Amino acid sequence: MTSFFTLAIVQSALELGFIYALVAMALFLSYSVLNIADLSTDNCFILGCAVGSTVALAGHPILALPAAMLAGVGSGFLTAFLQTRLGVESILAGIIVNTGLYTVNLAAMGFSSNLNLFKCDTIFTMAKAALEPVIGSWYKLAVAAVITLAAAAALWFFLGTRLGLSIRATGDNADMVRASSINPAYTITVGLCISGSLTALAGAVLGQYQKSCDINLGQGMVTIALASLIIGETLVGRQKLGLRLSAAILGSVIYRFIVAIALRMNVPAECLKLVSALIVAVAISSPQIKVLYARHKRKAAARAARKGGN
Amino acid sequence: MLKLNHVSMTFNPGTVNEKKALNDVSLHMAPGDFATIVGSNGAGKSTLFGAIAGSFWPDEGEVILDGRDITFEPEHRRSNVLGRLFQDPMRGTAPHMTIEENLALAYLRASKARNAYFSRVTKQDKADFREKLALLDMGLEDRMTQPVGLLSGGQRQALTLLMATLVTPKLLLLDEHTAALDPATAEKVLALTRDIVAERQITCLMITHNMKDALGLGNRTLMMDSGRIVLDVSGDERAGMTVDDLLARFAANAGKALDNDRILLSEMG
Numbered sequence: 001m002t003s004f005f006t007l008a009i010v011q012s013a014l015e016l017g018f019i020y021a022l023v024a025m026a027l028f029l030s031y032s033v034l035n036i037a038d039l040s041t042d043n044c045f046i047l048g049c050a051v052g053s054t055v056a057l058a059g060h061p062i063l064a065l066p067a068a069m070l071a072g073v074g075s076g077f078l079t080a081f082l083q084t085r086l087g088v089e090s091i092l093a094g095i096i097v098n099t100g101l102y103t104v105n106l107a108a109m110g111f112s113s114n115l116n117l118f119k120c121d122t123i124f125t126m127a128k129a130a131l132e133p134v135i136g137s138w139y140k141l142a143v144a145a146v147i148t149l150a151a152a153a154a155l156w157f158f159l160g161t162r163l164g165l166s167i168r169a170t171g172d173n174a175d176m177v178r179a180s181s182i183n184p185a186y187t188i189t190v191g192l193c194i195s196g197s198l199t200a201l202a203g204a205v206l207g208q209y210q211k212s213c214d215i216n217l218g219q220g221m222v223t224i225a226l227a228s229l230i231i232g233e234t235l236v237g238r239q240k241l242g243l244r245l246s247a248a249i250l251g252s253v254i255y256r257f258i259v260a261i262a263l264r265m266n267v268p269a270e271c272l273k274l275v276s277a278l279i280v281a282v283a284i285s286s287p288q289i290k291v292l293y294a295r296h297k298r299k300a301a302a303r304a305a306r307k308g309g310n
Numbered sequence: 311m312l313k314l315n316h317v318s319m320t321f322n323p324g325t326v327n328e329k330k331a332l333n334d335v336s337l338h339m340a341p342g343d344f345a346t347i348v349g350s351n352g353a354g355k356s357t358l359f360g361a362i363a364g365s366f367w368p369d370e371g372e373v374i375l376d377g378r379d380i381t382f383e384p385e386h387r388r389s390n391v392l393g394r395l396f397q398d399p400m401r402g403t404a405p406h407m408t409i410e411e412n413l414a415l416a417y418l419r420a421s422k423a424r425n426a427y428f429s430r431v432t433k434q435d436k437a438d439f440r441e442k443l444a445l446l447d448m449g450l451e452d453r454m455t456q457p458v459g460l461l462s463g464g465q466r467q468a469l470t471l472l473m474a475t476l477v478t479p480k481l482l483l484l485d486e487h488t489a490a491l492d493p494a495t496a497e498k499v500l501a502l503t504r505d506i507v508a509e510r511q512i513t514c515l516m517i518t519h520n521m522k523d524a525l526g527l528g529n530r531t532l533m534m535d536s537g538r539i540v541l542d543v544s545g546d547e548r549a550g551m552t553v554d555d556l557l558a559r560f561a562a563n564a565g566k567a568l569d570n571d572r573i574l575l576s577e578m579g
Contacts, residue, residue: 162418163427165411172404179402179474180415181390 013260017253018144022202023225024248030195035171039094043101044075045203045218050108052204053115053213061122068204069197076196084185113215122208167191227276228252230283311513312339317371331357333537342511344528350569353534355517364388393474395487402470405459413439416473464495484516521553535564
């Protein structure tokens with residue numbers, strides 16, 4: 001164990017797992033709960049990173065987090081507005097916003113394709129000063145875990161309120177939401193705004209964690225987050241709300257360990273996207289594959305029986 | 311309570327599929343009126359409900375509920391005071407949410423305060439829900455934390471009825487809400503409907519294809535044909551009517567016999 005996994009590898013997998021879990025939670029809300037494939041995730045993540053990094057560079061690493069979340073709310077609102085008010089297909093709405101955000105992200109980074117935060121304070125350097133004497137090198141994990149767990153707790157509480165319940169019902173039966181005198185357009189908008197803010201928060205935390213922001217950082221983020229979500233749901237099941245949120249975090253951490261193992265075994269980093277694409281494709285198609293396999297078995301059995309009868 | 315003044319609606323105007331679904335319909339329902347509606351296929355029964363519930367805006371005419379003009383009010387806003395059940399038991403409840411959560415959503419209609427959005431289901435609420443569920447006599451009060459998807463069609467429809475009337479609506483619209491259920495369950499849901507409507511004096515419109523129910527339930531029977539209300543009987547006139555009388559009156563007024571492939575003429579229904 002120790003020879004294969006050094007402490008640093010375990011720590012960084014946990015840290016990244018917790019940070020990216022925010023995106024998995026965002027997709028839990030938009031994909032699992034609202035039943036909307038929100039494809040603006042990739043650039044919304046970078047939006048959070050760009051805005052967060054810029055604010056941190058201006059000397060406000062803590063303010064950077066709410067600022068990034070606000071930007072994410074804006075992105076989510078636009079995606080929702082296009083699909084609920086203007087009748088744009090939900091997948092297309094996400095793609096349109098994703099495309100537009102690329103320019104917005106560049107603008108937020110001062111029209112440079114990357115920023116570095118090596119010379120400025122981040123939430124992690126601030127935590128280092130306070131926590132390192134107490135818990136040593138675990139301080140980074142503490143910061144990431146506190147942020148993610150706080151967000152998860154807030155989301156759990158929110159989804160139990162009546163507004164949260166109506167958001168959950170929207171993905172389940174929009175007719176019924178309307179019958180409860182709530183406009184589904186409203187619940188979708190609130191849901192996507194929250195989802196956007198979580199994605200952007202993840203971007204902001206990651207930017208400060210790795211002390212840099214790159215315009216291509218979020219490539220494939222939606223697939224990776226979906227993979228995490230599915231890994232978690234497969235292991236924990238789709239039971240109670242609290243468990244499902246924990247599953248998103250667990251899935252994200254496991255995904256990072258898979259990545260760590262792959263890197264340790266010298267799989268080139270470029271191949272990881274293909275791995276996550278495969279995980280998602282197989283996981284989402286597995287119910288259908290099971291049906292096809294069961295049919296095939298039945299057909300084969302029937303044929304065999306007929307032969308036996310002759 | 312409900313007034314429809316000269317409501318007309320044409321679907322697909324100017325095309326080969328043009329269909330005048332409502333043709334100058336006027337209807338006045340007094341508070342506490344319970345009217346059953348029968349009619350041929352495509353007579354405009356469900357379209358009438360659509361106009362009242364706000365699924366579309368009528369081409370002409372106005373819909374007034376309890377003195378308020380709701381003709382152009384969005385569907386979700388009207389549902390504040392409107393309860394509606396469909397034939398499909400799946401339409402009224404969220405299958406992946408628990409019975410308790412479904413009821414909590416229905417209860418939201420009652421809360422006028424803005425902060426109601428952020429309130430959670432309290433112990434008191436749960437006790438109330440439990441009490442109300444027990445009235446259905448289906449054992450649902452012991453399954454409150456189970457997802458609604460596990461319930462049978464009849465149980466789901468009974469739950470939907472409870473949700474639609476959890477906060478007493480000004481008007482209850484029942485669109486053949488027992489037609490998809492097996493006879494025994496249908497009878498039970500119908501009895502529940504009768505009790506709830508009578509107990510709370512809810513103004514109610516019920517579409518049915520069971521002629522016995524059309525005469526036996528409520529205090530008024532409406533018959534529709536080609537987008538018009540061709541017959542409206544109540545009081546003594548209705549009390550002495552048999553199914554045959556009703557059909558004869560329909561034929562006289564509509565100029566043709568009632569034609570509905572699902573109509574139940576027998577006393578067996």
